[in-house]
Amino acid sequence: MKENQLLLGEGDFFIAKEMGFLPSELPWERGLYKKWVLSRDVQGVWEERTLLE
Numbered sequence: 001m002k003e004n005q006l007l008l009g010e011g012d013f014f015i016a017k018e019m020g021f022l023p024s025e026l027p028w029e030r031g032l033y034k035k036w037v038l039s040r041d042v043q044g045v046w047e048e049r050t051l052l053e
Helices: 013-019
Strands: 006-008 034-036
Touching: 006 013, 013 034
Parallel strands: none
Antiparallel strands: 006 034
């Protein structure tokens, strides 16, 4: 977060392309796409987790 913005991240190329996310410029974040959005435009945030077996 910074001021009134949130940084969103996505790992799926096709979803990121459709939503206008850009590839991360950091070499250790290869395959991650990011986009800054206004916090007032975000209505709900959740995290999905999958148990590793």
